Amino acid sequence: MRVRRSLRQAASRTSPLVAPTAQDAFTARMIEGLGFKAVALGGSTMLAARYALPDLGLAALAEMVETARDIINATELPCIMDGDDGYGDVKSVVRMVRIYDELGVGAVVLEDQIREVKQSGNNNARRVAPHDEIIRKLRAAVETRSDKDLMVITRCDAxxxxxxxxxxxxxxAYLKAGADGVFIPGVSTVEELERVGKTFRGSYQIVDMLENRPTWLKPSELAAMGFSQVVYPNFVMLRTMLATNDALMQLQRFATDDSPPVLLSDFEGARALFREIVREEEWSSLEQRFR
Structure with a gap:
């Protein structure tokens, strides 16, 4: 069992807690190496990176766990795990919480969006479950966790x-039912963000920032509003995609008409960073240690 890294403690030391989204283990290791204090694991980016699938309710719990385990094991940071709708009724929620509890995640985010008509990422939800159904799931999740350092956060898609x-x-209602925090994605105006932050000030609050919204604010401004954690769902993934696409296009042109690609200005520096991220020296030293 992985020792749990406390999201509560990380958030108490840093305000707000900026948690980049890791689509894979390599990215999670980079997030840690650059000094961030937490990692967000989002279904949309994980499914895209591992299976090239959209986040439309296609993945079962087993597939999400398989993907998440690699990421969680690659970092010492607290991980905030996308729990979708719990993958079924309260029985499924209990099973999910037990698994993520064993993996040592810092928080599970449980959403109220209806799985059958789920929308990808931060697109507007079509339907949400009755709040009493979510409250039952919340109670099941809270009672199942082994300790309070596994936070149960509710994502409201209404x-x-x-x-x-x-x-x-x-x-x-979710907070009164025992949720440790709340998250309302897609809030479209700064005034409404201010109201959300003021309403739940003192509770753990997550806010999402997307570059195509007028609500793109500085982390310090969001902290002043009362938000505890900021997530940037597609920030890293989209830039990774564009950089990969650009590199492949350069190779394609090189292969077809001899147009030279842009060479790295510091190839050795890039290789050194790669070796550092995968901890090559640490693994290589085992050969000497056990001779």
Whole structure:
């Protein structure tokens, strides 16, 4: 069993806690190496990186666990795990929490979006479950965890359906039911973000930042509003995709018409960073140690 890294402790030391999203183990190791204090594991990026699939409810718990395990084992940072809707009823939620508890995650995020009509990433949800159904799942999750350092956070996807008022009411009910924190994705104005932060100030609050929204704010501004953690769901993944696409296009042109690719200005430096991330020296030293 992996020793749990406490998300609560990390958040108490850093305000707000900026948690980049890792689509794979290599990225998680880079996040840790650059000094971030937590890693977010999102279904959309993990499914894209491992299976080239959209996040439309296609993956079962087993597939998510298989993907997450590699990422979790690659870092010493607390990991915030996307728990989707729990993959079924309360029995499935209990099973999911037991598994992620054993893996040592710092938090599980449980959403109220209906799985059968799930929308990818931060697109507007089509339907959300009745709040009493989510409360039952929350109670099951909270009672199942082995200790309070495994946080249970509720993601409320009702914003596009019930508006801000409905989302606030839901989150209030979720907190009263035992949730350790709340997350309302997709809030579209700064004024509404301020209201969310003020309403739940003192509770653990996650806020998402996407570059195509007018709500793109500095982490310090979000902390002042009352938010505990900031996530950037596609920030790393989209840049990774574009950089890979550019490199492949250069190779394709080189292969077809001899157009030279742009060579790395510091090839040896890049190789050294690669070896550092995969901890090549640590593994190589075992050969000497056990001679």
């Amino acid at each position: 914003y596009a359906i019930e508006g801000l008022e409905g989302s606030l009411k839901r989150c209030d």
